[in-house]
Every structure is written in C-alpha cells, then in structure tokens.
Amino acid sequence: MSKTTPKYLLLSLPTSVVPSHHADDALEAISTTVSAENGSAAPFSIPEFKIGTLDALVQQADELAKLESQCQGVVAKVADALRNILDGDEAQIERMMVVNDKPVDQYLRTFQWNKVKYRADKSLAELIDLLHKEGASIDNDIRFKYSQYNQVKNTLATLQRKQTGNLSTKSLASIVDPRTVVQDSEYIETHLIAVPNSQEKEFLKNYETVAPMVVPRSASLVASDNEFTLYAVTTFKKHSVEFVHKARENKWIPRDFKYVEGGKEEERKEVERVGGDERKVWGETLRLGRTAWSEAVMVWIHVLVLRVFVETVLRYGLPLDFVSALVRTPSSKQADKAKKNLDDKYSYLAGNAFGRDKKGRVQRDDPQDMHGAGEGSAEYTPYVFYEFEFN
Structure with a gap:
C-alpha cells in the first residue's frame, strides 16, 4: 500500500479579510477557516x-x-x-x-x-x-x-x-570445444544449433533433410541444460543460409560462434x-x-x-497589503475540504465572479479572463491559490 502524500496549498489574501487589517489576524482567520482537522496554516514569506x-x-x-x-x-x-x-x-x-x-x-x-x-x-x-x-x-x-x-x-x-x-543466449566461449567446429574450410562449415529439449527427437529425425547438402549424421551433442540442447551440424557453405533459415522456421536457434584464443578470459x-x-x-x-x-x-x-x-x-x-500562507494537509481528501472551507468563507472576494446559489452553495458565474488555479485549470478561486505535492 502506498503511503499518503501530504498536499500543500500556497495562497494569499488581502489583509482586509479581517477588520484589523493586520497580517497576523488574517493568518489566524485563515488557520481557523482551514480547521485543524484538515491541516495547518503557517506564514509564508514572499518579498516585494x-x-x-x-x-x-x-x-x-x-x-x-x-x-x-x-x-x-x-x-x-x-x-x-x-x-x-x-x-x-x-x-x-x-x-x-x-x-x-x-x-x-x-x-x-x-x-x-x-x-x-x-x-x-x-x-x-x-x-x-x-x-x-x-x-x-x-x-x-x-x-x-x-x-x-x-x-x-x-x-x-x-x-x-x-x-x-540458457544455451540459446549465453556465451559459448567456455562451452564449445574448438575441435568441434570446422574452421578455415573453403567448402563446409559447422552450425551450432540450440534445440528446445521438447523438440530434440524431431530435430535428430529431420535436420538432414531441411536443406540440401547437410552432411549426414554430422549432428553431434555439444552441451545441454534444463531448456535447450546444443548440437553442432555440418553443411556445405553454398546451402548454409538456407539451412539457418529452415532451422529458425522449425524454432531451432542458430548460435553465432567464432573461436577466439583466450576468449573466455576476455569475456x-x-x-x-x-x-x-x-x-x-x-x-x-x-x-x-x-x-x-x-x-x-x-x-x-x-x-x-x-x-x-x-x-x-x-x-x-x-498598494500591496496581503497575507501569504502555506497550508499543509495530510492528503488530497483533507486538501479538498480545506479548499471548500476557504471558498465558502472568502467567495465574496471575487465579487460577481463568485457567488452562491439559492441553497447557499458556492457557484461560479463568469470567470473569463481571470487568473487563479493555474495553467490548464478550469476552476476559478476568489483568492490567489496554488496547490502542489511531492510524489
């Protein structure tokens, strides 16, 4: 379960929200409006x-x-x-x-x-x-x-x-004996094929006929693990591409390998x-x-x-005469409640742009061209208000 993330409300209101026009009294009014169960308000220093x-x-x-x-x-x-x-x-x-x-x-x-x-x-x-x-x-x-x-x-x-x-992906430097692989031949070459264990019998039965000029009985066991068995198969070079293609079609996995002296230690x-x-x-x-x-x-x-x-x-x-406050709320739920309390009390600050319906609910009449909740927000607030959190 993820932990609850605190949400912060950064806001400013004119000091005229209290009769004394004093910043301390305005901050106290904000704190009371938010209510302790929803969060705590503290002064937030904003220079001019x-x-x-x-x-x-x-x-x-x-x-x-x-x-x-x-x-x-x-x-x-x-x-x-x-x-x-x-x-x-x-x-x-x-x-x-x-x-x-x-x-x-x-x-x-x-x-x-x-x-x-x-x-x-x-x-x-x-x-x-x-x-x-x-x-x-x-x-x-x-x-x-x-x-x-x-x-x-x-x-x-x-x-x-x-x-x-497994043998379909791991390095073969420490697994393949170089004597198993035909090297520097003009006409023939060795292919290393990782065969799923469930298809081993089918592979041994059919590998000689999936492409022309596969050397008969050339399949030799190199290694095996819980998932794959590695075989070396010899073909004539002129049909190597076709053999590799047919191997892939049969879900046998051709492995690239070139013997390098000291390759294991280098890896x-x-x-x-x-x-x-x-x-x-x-x-x-x-x-x-x-x-x-x-x-x-x-x-x-x-x-x-x-x-x-x-x-x-x-x-x-x-002239500037305002109080700025930071409200810390324990979660988004409490932030919403604190915001509603602030809206209910200070809706009058917006004049005609923010009022109440016949049931006393805060409503928005004409917020056009007004700044408030931030870029992309559809909600207008009657006071300066931004909320943020650290996820």
Missing part, C-alpha cells in the same frame, strides 16, 4: 519585487504558469530517476530527497527567498529568465547522467545474461570492467540525483513564489 506595467504582469503570469509546470516536471523526473537507481528502497529514497539538507516539509515551513542567487532588486523578467535557465540546466544534467547510467547498466545486464543464461575481464563502470556511474548518478532534486525543488518553489506575487498584484492591486 519590482513591478512593471500591467501588460507585462499579465504576460509574466502566463510565462510563470508554463515555467512552473516545467519545474514540476523536472522535480518528478529527478524523483523517478532516484527511485529507479535505488530500486524503490523507500528508506534510502527519503534520505536522498532533502532540500538544502532539510526535509522538504521543514524547507517549506522555513522558506526564505534566496536573495544571493535571485536578487530581489532584479526585474521580474530577469528573475523568470534566471529560474528558467537554472531549471533547464538541472533537467539536462540529470537527463544526460541517467541516460549514461542506463546504457552501462543495460550493457552489463547483456554481458551477465551471456554468462548465466570475464569485460564483465568485471563493465561492472566497475556500472558501480562508478551508479554512484555519480545518485549524488547528482540528490543534488538535482534539492535544486529542482528550490527552483520550483521560487517560481511558485513569483506566481503568487504576480497574481496578488493582479488580483488585489496596489
């Missing part, structure tokens, strides 16, 4: 940024919506990479998924805008561009390293199958070399994954902060 024109803000709101979706995708991609290289070990995965050396919950509760990397005196356009480039760089780094790891992992798996598989060394490469790249990918997840989450949250700020300006206007 340089505000440009209204047209620029509207455009930046759209850019941030797209960028936030991309950042969320990068976080999910890094998380998937970590889960795969750790084989789903939840304890190890949890240890790796920390943000700035903190559990994600602690990072969010103590969030402060990184003024060193993203100076608040820069324009919104500059900050958006900087965050976009950083997110893209993280995406490229993890994509390259994870692809490299998968390549070496697959190469090792292929080599190991050749060492441990062993190759497995050891690639195994060493796999362990090295695994460690590199794990370290990068841990760093990338931390950095990707930080970029994502900073983009979310910009979304809240821009949307707050568009919603509530100037």
Whole structure:
C-alpha cells in the first residue's frame, strides 16, 4: 500500500479579510477557516519585487504558469530517476530527497527567498529568465547522467545474461570445444544449433533433410541444460543460409560462434570492467540525483513564489497589503475540504465572479479572463491559490 502524500496549498489574501487589517489576524482567520482537522496554516514569506506595467504582469503570469509546470516536471523526473537507481528502497529514497539538507516539509515551513542567487532588486523578467535557465540546466544534467547510467547498466545486464543464461543466449566461449567446429574450410562449415529439449527427437529425425547438402549424421551433442540442447551440424557453405533459415522456421536457434584464443578470459575481464563502470556511474548518478532534486525543488518553489506575487498584484492591486500562507494537509481528501472551507468563507472576494446559489452553495458565474488555479485549470478561486505535492 502506498503511503499518503501530504498536499500543500500556497495562497494569499488581502489583509482586509479581517477588520484589523493586520497580517497576523488574517493568518489566524485563515488557520481557523482551514480547521485543524484538515491541516495547518503557517506564514509564508514572499518579498516585494519590482513591478512593471500591467501588460507585462499579465504576460509574466502566463510565462510563470508554463515555467512552473516545467519545474514540476523536472522535480518528478529527478524523483523517478532516484527511485529507479535505488530500486524503490523507500528508506534510502527519503534520505536522498532533502532540500538544502532539510526535509522538504521543514524547507517549506522555513522558506526564505534566496536573495544571493535571485536578487530581489532584479526585474521580474530577469528573475523568470534566471529560474528558467537554472531549471533547464538541472533537467539536462540529470537527463544526460541517467541516460549514461542506463546504457552501462543495460550493457552489463547483456554481458551477465551471456554468462548465466540458457544455451540459446549465453556465451559459448567456455562451452564449445574448438575441435568441434570446422574452421578455415573453403567448402563446409559447422552450425551450432540450440534445440528446445521438447523438440530434440524431431530435430535428430529431420535436420538432414531441411536443406540440401547437410552432411549426414554430422549432428553431434555439444552441451545441454534444463531448456535447450546444443548440437553442432555440418553443411556445405553454398546451402548454409538456407539451412539457418529452415532451422529458425522449425524454432531451432542458430548460435553465432567464432573461436577466439583466450576468449573466455576476455569475456570475464569485460564483465568485471563493465561492472566497475556500472558501480562508478551508479554512484555519480545518485549524488547528482540528490543534488538535482534539492535544486529542482528550490527552483520550483521560487517560481511558485513569483506566481503568487504576480497574481496578488493582479488580483488585489496596489498598494500591496496581503497575507501569504502555506497550508499543509495530510492528503488530497483533507486538501479538498480545506479548499471548500476557504471558498465558502472568502467567495465574496471575487465579487460577481463568485457567488452562491439559492441553497447557499458556492457557484461560479463568469470567470473569463481571470487568473487563479493555474495553467490548464478550469476552476476559478476568489483568492490567489496554488496547490502542489511531492510524489
């Protein structure tokens, strides 16, 4: 059974939601509205940024919506990479998924805008561009390293199958006596055929006649396992292609083999070399994954902060007088309840765009051209609201 994943609600409301217009009182009102059984509300620090024109803000709101979706995708991609290289070990995965050396919950509760990397005196356009480039760089780094790891992992798996598989797939270097195979003949050659054990009698009865010029009684037993028996069969070269084709038609598996002096030892060394490469790249990918997840989450949250700020300006206007809060809910079910409580209490903020029907239920009348629940969302909220989680 999968564990329940907390869901976070990041929102801002004007301080006018309380008579005192005080941020602390507004936060208390939000917390009471959410109710303790659904989650907990805490203040969330959002600095004031340089505000440009209204047209620029509207455009930046759209850019941030797209960028936030991309950042969320990068976080999910890094998380998937970590889960795969750790084989789903939840304890190890949890240890790796920390943000700035903190559990994600602690990072969010103590969030402060990184003024060193993203100076608040820069324009919104500059900050958006900087965050976009950083997110893209993280995406490229993890994509390259994870692809490299998968390549070496697959190469090792292929080599190991050749060492441990059945006679239809495993290496024949340590199995076939070179004296069994006709070498350097101008006219004849030896074919190694892996025959399913259930078809061995049929093979011995028919192999001489499936193609012209098969040397009579040339089939010799080379090796056998629980699934296949390996035979060596001699044919004239001019009909070798036809014999191989007919063997495949009969579900007998021709095996490529060329005797190489010291081949067995070379294969062993190759497995050891690639195994060493796999362990090295695994460690590199794990370290990068841990760093990338931390950095990707930080970029994502900073983009979310910009979304809240821009949307707050568009919603509530100037001068800025708002309270921002992070609501942590134990699950999607509690998040939905908290959201409903907030909608019920603060629907009046939307004016004509958000009201109630005759039974007192919140309804939406005309949300066109309004920002709110995020790109692709059909739901309009009367206050600035975004929800997210870490799967």
